[in-house]
Amino acid sequence: MAGAINPHSFSDSLVILGAAGLVIPGFARFRISPVIGFILVGLAVGPAGLGSLVGQYPWLYHVTISDQEAIAPFAELGIILLLFSIGLELSFRRLWTMRTQVFGVGAAELIGSALFIGLGLYLLGQPWTGAVGLGLALSLSSTALVLPMVGTQGAVGRSAFSMLLFEDLALVPIIFMLGALAPSIAAGPDGAWKNLVDTLVRGGITITVMLVLGRFILPHIFSQAARTKSPEVFLAASLLVVIVSSLATSLAGLSPIVGALLAGLLIAETEYHGEVEVMTAPFKGLALGVFLITVGMSLDIRVILANWQGLLLAVVGVVIVKTLVTALLLYLSGARRGVALEVGVLMSSPSETTLIVLGTAAAAQLILPSTAAFWQIVTAIGLTITPLLARLGHDFARMLEMATGDDPPSAHEESSEPAAVVIGFGRVGRMVCDLLKQHNQRFVAVESDPDTVAEARRNGYPILFGDVSRPEMLDKLRLGHARALILTMDDPVLSVRVTKRVRGWVPDLPIIARARDAEHAAQLYRAGASDAVPETLESSLQLAETALVDLGVAMGPVIASIHQKREDLREGIKEAASMEQAPKLRRLKADETP
Secondary structure (H helix, E strand, C coil), X not given: CCCCCCHHHHHHHHHHHHHHHHHHHHHHHCCCCHHHHHHHHHXXXXXXXXXHHCCCCHHHHHHCCCCHHHHHHHHHHHHHHHHHHHHHCCCHHHHHHCHHHHHHHHHHHHHHHHHHHHHHHHHCCCCHHHHHHHHHHHHCCCHHHHHHHHCCCHHHHHHHHHHHHHHHHHHHHHHHHHXXXXXXXXCCCHHHHHHHHHHHHHHHHHHHHHHHHHHHHHHHHHHHHHHCCCHHHHHHHHHHHHHHHHHHHHHCCCCHHHHHXXXXXXXXXXXXXXXXXXXXXXXXXXXXHHHHHHHHHCCCHHHHHHCHHHHHHHHHHHHHHHHHHHHHHHHHCCCCHHHHHHHHHHCCCCCHHHHHHHHHHHXXXXXXXXXXXXXXXXXXXXXXXXXXXXXXXXXXXXXXXXXXXXXXXXXXXXXXXXXXXXECCCHHHHHHHHHHHHCCCCEEEEECCHHHHHHHHHCCCCEEECCCCCHHHHHHCCHHHCCEEEECCCCHHHHHHHHHHHHHHCCCCCEEEEECCXXXXXXXXXHCCCEEEEHHHXXXXXXXXXXXXXXXXXXXXXXXXXXXXXXXXXXXXXXXXHHCCHHHHHHHHHHHCC
């Protein structure tokens, strides 16, 4: 029947979504990284696993993936979205401050690791061109796995990120250089080098155009998307920017991950970057899971068992060389010994981009296909053990710091977090922020109305665009590092829900909430608010204060009596909230009426 849906076309989707639904919660229950789970799923259901038995048991077709190439585009999308999210956490100002780490330590780490690995392979009999290709490939570290584990903040995160960023930028020149070393053009490599220069020029022009246009166009695009109040439109705009940017750099001859990183950087300069990151996070996680499944598919247990000694030596050799080079460079650059060791171990395994460079070296005939296949298995094993290496590196670093007496990271090493988070920037929120600023208290405001955010930014207020009704947006605010949470929005239901959620995972955070009346204040106290301020109560007190002063009562006694009355009413509301005494609440509510 024409147009009928083929159920077999959904088998790969069934496996991927089933893996995501089982692996992530299952491994999280045992506090194990889902990275290992996805790779093991790829190993089990891939062409070298159960997929090889489809001919004997056709029903396995529905729970296995027999065509690895069919899901490769989704894996590439996962890497693109990962680099996009990294760009969102950056800004051009921060990137400029990191220039010494990126182009200093980052470059030295890549070149040093490639030099020692390549030299070792050359001494073992590999031709010098193949040694160069393998050295560069194996010196790369996994952006896809390392950054989600350590982030880009703190001493470890910043050091790892600076080196990974240089590696991502160096990927295109590496690929072109390997092409220039190909035996097929050994007699005349000038053409390959000319192509490299042309690509870099085209890429530079493309990036410049994107920077200029992005500064002017992106704020308008996201402003219009935000005004629709539709999450679907906002998500579509975000994905459109990522895809267009990646296509632009691809057409210029650069890697699409460069365009994704640049798109994230440009959006990070707007007030919408927090909401964009929240909206795209689920897609990034799922697509990254697909990539890890493809890594698992490249493993064949039979081949591993037949060559386990050589594979073990190769994995251990690469890990040791990269750990020593990275740790030594970081220590010489001024990092603490514990940090240098942790980052060295963390960066010691090969990368997903290693597979790309290995394929390029094999296509350029610098290495034999069998050699490329061997090191692809080494790379897949290295990716699988990356979470274990991260755990070991962290533990060894703590032991080293305790043994040598190194001081723990000081507060100034972490990123500057706001002292207070003010949710809502309407009439009340603006007044709260003005007083915080007047008393030199650091704060950041969060508002869901794009026009209000734009106006506040023009007036110099530190404000983010975001919808706190989405739990992911609350998580992005990192309230565990804040000194206080101040809720000023005029939405009783949302304020109670936010209070309850935040109190559940930040038990010691002061939460000061705006309440409509005494009954709403009691609900906020039951939800976990530290203080709730009913508007009707405050208006009554202000009216009484003004009347007493106009009647000639001295200001001092008036202020003292107002403070005492406020405290009595507040304690009454708290008591009623704890005892849930509705009649008392009604009396208090009646007392508030002017």
